Amino acid sequence: MASKILDRLRRTLFREGENPSEADGVDEFPESSELEDETDYVSAKLGGTLCFESDGVLESEDAGEGSGPDSDSDVFGESIETGCSSTEISPTGPSNLLTHQLQESWRSLRTRSIPEKLIFEVTDASVVQENTSKYVLYTIHVIHSGVFDKTPAVITRRYTDFERLHSRLRRRHADEMEGVHFPRKKLRKNFVAETIAKRSRAFEQYLTHLHSLPELRRAPTFLQFFYLGDLRAGQMLMRVGRYQEALGSLLNALRLQEKLGCHQLSQQNHLQRVHWLFNLSALVTCFQELEQLGEAQEHCDRALQDIAPSQDALQQQQFHPLLIPLLQSNVRLSWKISKDKRRWEALLQEIQDSGIDIGGQPNLKEYLIKEILEDSDGETKSKVKSDDGSQAY
Structure with missing residues (x-):
């Protein structure tokens, strides 16, 4: 032409x-x-x-x-x-x-590009022998389609974990779960390759179906199935000073929260907000302990952007309990890496001028270690008993 x-x-x-x-x-x-x-x-x-x-x-x-x-x-x-x-x-x-x-x-x-969506892909399934219990552990990658996903997130779950999720969703969202099918239990041949392969595909389709339904996609029970185990594991590792290991769990939990849109839903759901801010704050602590100050300040700033109070809330002294510890951490971190700290320094000074003793507040690490991470059913333990007596997140 x-x-x-x-x-x-x-x-x-x-x-x-x-x-x-x-x-x-x-x-x-x-x-x-x-x-x-x-x-x-x-x-x-x-x-x-x-x-x-x-x-x-x-x-x-x-x-x-x-x-x-x-x-x-x-x-x-x-x-x-x-x-x-x-x-x-x-x-x-x-x-x-x-x-x-x-x-x-x-x-x-x-x-006219393809819209982004989540893909749930079982990349591994291994038979685990734990004391008297034997089960199959499925490794699932959560990936954004439509873009090159440089940060896929990973979860490992077993059949009883999926079964518990299905039971809770049916109890809380009976109407939406009406057409959702779940792979049935088998009395035998649970560990043969054919059964494992079929269940792997079934779990992929199951999660994809749940995520395609708007009401279930936003359900706290569905969201916490992905990230809450890593969040609790990160907190336990922080309590014993294993910050490098805690960092891996917390970063994976953050990637899952971001892919599932938890940071957007946190403005509508109190529990999602608690978990989202806890994760950002825990990452600040871990990065700080590992002398990665730039990353610590970045996550600290991100958390403060979410909880910065309005002028009315400030005058009425109604603000998030994490605000003062995060402000103090951000001012110190910004000073160490030569970053502009005037905005948060001024806010901290304004809180102090209002009569609040900012020196008597617990520091960020103390607050996070004492925090109790509940799920949508009110459970606080990081591990729960399975039907067969084994432990699972």
Whole structure:
């Protein structure tokens, strides 16, 4: 199509009587051959999908072949129809316009990109022997589709964990769970490869179905099934000073919370807000203990953005109990890494001027170690008894 456009331009210029010799096939535009090669190369690189836009409608090159001799004028607007002279059209003019059309086509394609959704993929299933108990542990990756997900999150669950989730969801959301199917128990052959493979696919489909239903996707029971075990494990590891191990659990919990949209739902659900802020604050403590001050300050700042009080709330001394410990941590961290701390320093000073003793408050680590992490059913233990007597998150 690019060569047709150039021929069209030449014929237009010839009709203006610029040079009679050109009508006899003498080429006075040596650059035109280079332009022709360049556009053909771009078309080849795009695999024949070179498109132009006319009146907001994308047309392929194949459609242009049958659109008649006047179709080329739509690409260049009025330039050909008004008979521009050779002084008004440079040899590089069509190339620039071609680049512009390609950019417009790319923008249009980007607006029609595939929407993001979550994919639940069982990547491993292993048989575990624990004392007198034997079970299959499924490793599930939670991945964003539609984008390159650099931070997939991982959970490990067994059949009884899924069964408990299903039971709780049916109790709390009976109507929405009406059409959701759960893989039944088997009396035998639970550990053969065929059964494990079938259950792996069934669990993928089960989680995908739950996540596709808006009411269940936002349900605290569904959300906590993914991240709460890691959050509690991180807290226990912090209590015994194993900050590097705690960091792994907390970061995985944060990735799960982000993928599931917990940071957005935290404004609507009190328990989600508690868990979200606890995780950010725990990461501040772990990074600080590991001398990763930049990461600590970044998560501290993120938590403060979520709980920064309004002026009315400040005057009435109604603010989150984590506010003062986070402000104190952020001011110290910002000072150490030479980052601007004036906003949070001023807020801390304003709280002190209102008559609150900021020196008598527990520090961030003390607050987090004492915090009790409940689930939506009011359970506070990080482990619960399974039906077979074994322990599971």
